[in-house]
Amino acid sequence: MPSSNPWSNVSASCRPEPAAQDRFDWRPSPVLVASVLLVGVLAALASLCSDLPPRAARVLAVLALIHAAGAAWREWRRPRLQVVVTAAGRVDVDGRRVGDLAVDWRGALGFMSWGGDRGRRQRRIWLPDTLPAPRRRELRLALMRVRADLDPESVAR
Numbered sequence: 001m002p003s004s005n006p007w008s009n010v011s012a013s014c015r016p017e018p019a020a021q022d023r024f025d026w027r028p029s030p031v032l033v034a035s036v037l038l039v040g041v042l043a044a045l046a047s048l049c050s051d052l053p054p055r056a057a058r059v060l061a062v063l064a065l066i067h068a069a070g071a072a073w074r075e076w077r078r079p080r081l082q083v084v085v086t087a088a089g090r091v092d093v094d095g096r097r098v099g100d101l102a103v104d105w106r107g108a109l110g111f112m113s114w115g116g117d118r119g120r121r122q123r124r125i126w127l128p129d130t131l132p133a134p135r136r137r138e139l140r141l142a143l144m145r146v147r148a149d150l151d152p153e154s155v156a157r
Helices: 030-048 054-076 133-150
Strands: 021-026 081-086 091-093 096-098 102-106 109-115 121-126
Touching: 021 133, 030 054, 081 133, 102 133
Parallel strands: none
Antiparallel strands: 021 081, 081 091, 091 096, 102 109, 109 121
């Protein structure tokens, strides 16, 4: 029968498994940098419009602009990171194993923190321009899988 479809010899159990790890790339957010600069400009304008003496208001405005420019520059110059969540429940940040990764979600914003070198806590922010909605969902699911592997009470007795 030439018009019939050929039989498939691939079963569900023989298909290759999906990737054993999820990789998420973090990069500085242009939206965050622009927001920091905007807050600096607004702080400078607020000091100029305040009841401070004119000379103090100008000095404060210049300091606010300098501080905002420095904070935006530091944020823009942060190195890119690679966060890898393995199927075994391990989390690596730039090739270093991390045991205390925490990601808090506030709407579309993700606040990631972990213990870094010399006991200092490292922090990064995932904004919608650096982590689109489908990738946010993948990150949430991967971290839920990690929490389930680490939580001994999640296993039925």
